[in-house]
Amino acid sequence: MVTTVRGCFLEYESRLYFDARDPARSRADITLFTSSVDTGVEQRDGHLVGRDFLDAATYPRMRFTSTAVEHTGTDLYRMSGDLTIKGVSRPVVLDLTYIGHVTDPFGYERAGFDGTTTINRSDWGLTYNSRLAEGGAMVSEKVRLQLDIAAIRMPPSAG
Numbered sequence: 001m002v003t004t005v006r007g008c009f010l011e012y013e014s015r016l017y018f019d020a021r022d023p024a025r026s027r028a029d030i031t032l033f034t035s036s037v038d039t040g041v042e043q044r045d046g047h048l049v050g051r052d053f054l055d056a057a058t059y060p061r062m063r064f065t066s067t068a069v070e071h072t073g074t075d076l077y078r079m080s081g082d083l084t085i086k087g088v089s090r091p092v093v094l095d096l097t098y099i100g101h102v103t104d105p106f107g108y109e110r111a112g113f114d115g116t117t118t119i120n121r122s123d124w125g126l127t128y129n130s131r132l133a134e135g136g137a138m139v140s141e142k143v144r145l146q147l148d149i150a151a152i153r154m155p156p157s158a159g
Helices: 042-049
Strands: 012-017 027-033 061-073 076-085 088-103 109-120 142-152
Touching: 012 142, 061 088, 076 109, 088 142
Parallel strands: none
Antiparallel strands: 012 027, 027 061, 061 076, 076 088, 088 109, 109 142
C-alpha cells in the first residue's frame, strides 16, 4: 500500500556474546514469540498471528541464530545467520552498528547495537495477500527487520 506499518515483538529471549578484539568469536541467538506481535492495531495483530501469516498456534517462535560475524568498518559489523519462521530456515545478513558501551549506576556493563536487514516474506511461506482495486498488492513482499539491541554483561556467576 502507501504506508509503512511498524510493529514489534513484546516477548523475546536473547543471548549475545560480543568480542570486540576478535569479532569472529561473537555470536547471537534470538527467539521471538510470535503471539506477542504488536502493531498498535488489535485487528491487524490478530490477523498477523493467525494462519495467514505467522500461525502462532502452530509456530509459537521465530528464531535467529548467528553463524558468522565480521568487522566491516568503524563501529560497523555484519552478522550472518539463519532465520527460522514457520519452520523454514533461510540465511540472512544483519548490518550492525555499534552504538557504544557504558557502566550503569548498578555496576553492569551495557553495550548497544542497531541492526537491520530486509527479507522477502514469501521466502518463509508468508504468501498471504489481497489485491487492490487499483492494482497492486495490499501487503509488500519486503519486510524490513530492525533490531535495537541493549546487551548487559552477565556476572560470571550467572553463566
